[in-house]
Amino acid sequence: MECDVVAPETTMDRQESAAPPARLRGVALACPVDRAALVEEGPDRLRCSACAAVFPRVNGIPVLINDANSAFAVADYVGGQGYGGASYGRAADRTSGLRRLGRRIVRRLADVQSSIAYPGPEDALAHVRAKTSSPAVLVIGSGGCRLGSAEDHVVHTDVAFAAEVDAIADAHDLPFESCSFDLVVAVAVFEHVADPARCAAEVVRVLRPGGYVYAVTPFLQPVHMGAYDFTRFTPIGHRRLFRAFDEVAAGVAMGAGSTLGAGFAGFLRAISAAGAWQRVAGLAGMLAAAPLRLLDRFLPNSADFASGLWFFGRLRDDPPVSDRELVTTYHASFGRGARKLPPP
Ligand SMILES: [Zn+2]
Incomplete structure (x- = not known):
């Protein structure tokens, strides 16, 4: 079973490294490039224990993208934006009255629920x-x-x-x-x-x-x-x-x-x-x-x-x-x- 195979250098790196292994909700993080263990390197970044690739934290959120292999670039997130400036957070609606009500109705209709x-x-x-x-x-x-x-x-x-x-x-x-x-x-x-x-x-x-x-x-x-x-x-x-x-x-x-x-x-x-x-x-x-x-x-x-x-x-x-x-x-x-x- 693939799961029983643990790359020996990965285990070793983790033991030898003084930096604490990076975890999220109890789950160990791995480098998206080579899947070796990631370690904490200060509050703003994580580092791969094998290839030394560095990944930023933006507002506390680690950006763990294999930059060479992805449609998304790590640099795009560093400003706190993400791809194409898109995010799920809706901008505050500054309209009022009927226009605001209309927008709410449209949003409810557009909310695709099965x-x-x-x-x-x-x-x-x-x-x-x-x-x-x-x-x-x-x-x-x-x-x-x-x-x-x-x-x-x-x-x-x-x-x-x-x-x-x-x-x-x-x-x-x-x-x-x-x-x-x-x-x-x-x-x-x-x-x-x-x-x-x-x-x-x-x-x-x-x-x-x-x-x-x-x-x-x-x-x-x-x-x-x-x-x-x-x-x-x-x-x-x-x-x-x-x-x-x-x-x-x-x-x-x-x-x-x-x-x-x-x-x-x-x-x-x-x-x-x-x-x-x-x-x-x-x-x-x-x-x-x-x-x-x-x-x-x-x-x-x-x-x-x-x-x-x-x-x-x-x-x-x-x-x-x-x-x-x-x-x-x-x-x-x-x-x-x-x-x-x-x-x-
Ligand atoms: Zn790596």
């Missing part, structure tokens, strides 16, 4: 907790969301600064030692990575034997987050991404109604690129999409026209599922898929 009841990250965590007491959990792309409670060892990572983010990390090079986690959560992440297979391999690497993955990923959705939106997955494509796992349960996160609503909104936006039209089309599209989204729960055969899919799986002891075996798992009756997780 109308389908399906197991979420908290359900996945509860499932894993029943198997492993005080599990170590990694959330990739956590945004401003917090998973679990204070006593859980949950490490929240993202490529943008947000309230709950513990570290800036790119899923292509996760800054953790192998076999560090019992559960990895990735909600709306795999469409945003340039190389999903490599990121899935990283998830496998950082999981302990028998560890779990929980993912929600778009299938039929328009581009969002501009340049940082690379790919989509069909139901079988999503299953293949996690072929190192046995499926515990999977299903539709957002159904055909959501797909239709987003498609209609996209159709309106396609008519003209003019700013004024885009604002009108954006509002009209949202107004149309909101009720269509509510239809999802009444559509039991959504899988092949789904807007988003979820997967919960357990790391296999056997080699990954072969493609020949994989295609036999496709079944038209997938429909909405599972509505809840099986008992642990």
Whole structure:
């Protein structure tokens, strides 16, 4: 098992180094370049015990990016900004009266919530907790969301600064030692990575034997987050991404109604690129999409026209599922898929 192999120089470096090993919520940090142990080097930076690469802390948050290998540059975070100046924190709304109310309504409509009841990250965590007491959990792309409670060892990572983010990390090079986690959560992440297979391999690497993955990923959705939106997955494509796992349960996160609503909104936006039209089309599209989204729960055969899919799986002891075996798992009756997780 890959997990039993500990690079001897890594262990040695850690013992010989006077600097304390860097940890986040009890989990040891590793260099995203070579995965050797990271050590604290003053309050503002961490250093790799092997390659001596240095990683800054910005407002206390370590920026653990493999600079040569990432779409994101460490230098972009040093000013406290992050990629393209983007962050999840909304600027304070300085408008008032009707305009402010209007904006609130639009925001609520734009807040894409599924109308389908399906197991979420908290359900996945509860499932894993029943198997492993005080599990170590990694959330990739956590945004401003917090998973679990204070006593859980949950490490929240993202490529943008947000309230709950513990570290800036790119899923292509996760800054953790192998076999560090019992559960990895990735909600709306795999469409945003340039190389999903490599990121899935990283998830496998950082999981302990028998560890779990929980993912929600778009299938039929328009581009969002501009340049940082690379790919989509069909139901079988999503299953293949996690072929190192046995499926515990999977299903539709957002159904055909959501797909239709987003498609209609996209159709309106396609008519003209003019700013004024885009604002009108954006509002009209949202107004149309909101009720269509509510239809999802009444559509039991959504899988092949789904807007988003979820997967919960357990790391296999056997080699990954072969493609020949994989295609036999496709079944038209997938429909909405599972509505809840099986008992642990
Ligand atoms: Zn290194």
